[in-house]
Amino acid sequence: MASRNVDLERYVPAFLTWIANKLSRGASQNYLAAFDVGIETWRCLVLLAIHGSISAQQVSRVIGMDKASVSRCFKSMHAKGLITMALDAEDGRLRIATLTKKGRALHDQILGIALERERAFLSVLNPDEVETLIGLLKRLHENLPAVETATARYVAQRFPKAKRRRTRAAAENENE
Numbered sequence: 001m002a003s004r005n006v007d008l009e010r011y012v013p014a015f016l017t018w019i020a021n022k023l024s025r026g027a028s029q030n031y032l033a034a035f036d037v038g039i040e041t042w043r044c045l046v047l048l049a050i051h052g053s054i055s056a057q058q059v060s061r062v063i064g065m066d067k068a069s070v071s072r073c074f075k076s077m078h079a080k081g082l083i084t085m086a087l088d089a090e091d092g093r094l095r096i097a098t099l100t101k102k103g104r105a106l107h108d109q110i111l112g113i114a115l116e117r118e119r120a121f122l123s124v125l126n127p128d129e130v131e132t133l134i135g136l137l138k139r140l141h142e143n144l145p146a147v148e149t150a151t152a153r154y155v156a157q158r159f160p161k162a163k164r165r166r167t168r169a170a171a172e173n174e175n176e
Contacts, residue, residue, distance in 0.1 A: 023121070030113055035106060040065065040073045042114070045107040048083065048099040055094050082106060
């Protein structure tokens with residue numbers, strides 16, 4: 001059988017990974033330099049600004065950050081006075097982060113940098129292309145559970161001795 005290679009000029013997961021990694025690294029460097037917070041804090045601030053209060057599990061589910069990383073981020077944010085932490089009234093085991101005025105002020109300062117980075121990033125596209133890109137990215141994002149299901153099936157068929165790990169996507173598919 002002839003050896004095959006990934007065509008890095010056409011392999012979409014590589015482009016998405018490279019873009020995401022480079023955008024995150026650049027943003028984090030700027031946020032650290034200007035505000036002494038990294039990209040993880042910014043991601044949590046964004047969701048807190050939208051929702052007001054949120055659990056680490058919800059952050060993990062929405063943006064795909066590891067729950068332990070979100071918990072560490074919340075701990076750091078709490079120490080800096082950016083959030084308060086309290087037990088959920090309905091589920092006493094669940095801790096809820098709430099944005100403080102200081103946290104909201106930091107969000108609002110970083111927002112300018114984030115929007116400028118987005119503007120510069122998308123500046124090579126016209127408005128119609130931006131709308132098309134957003135629509136395509138949403139569809140791809142919504143298709144991720146199907147990707148995980150297909151991958152698990154492929155691995156199970158071709159590598160039956162592989163350790164089975166129950167992914168979040170598989171669990172969500174089972175609950176639907």
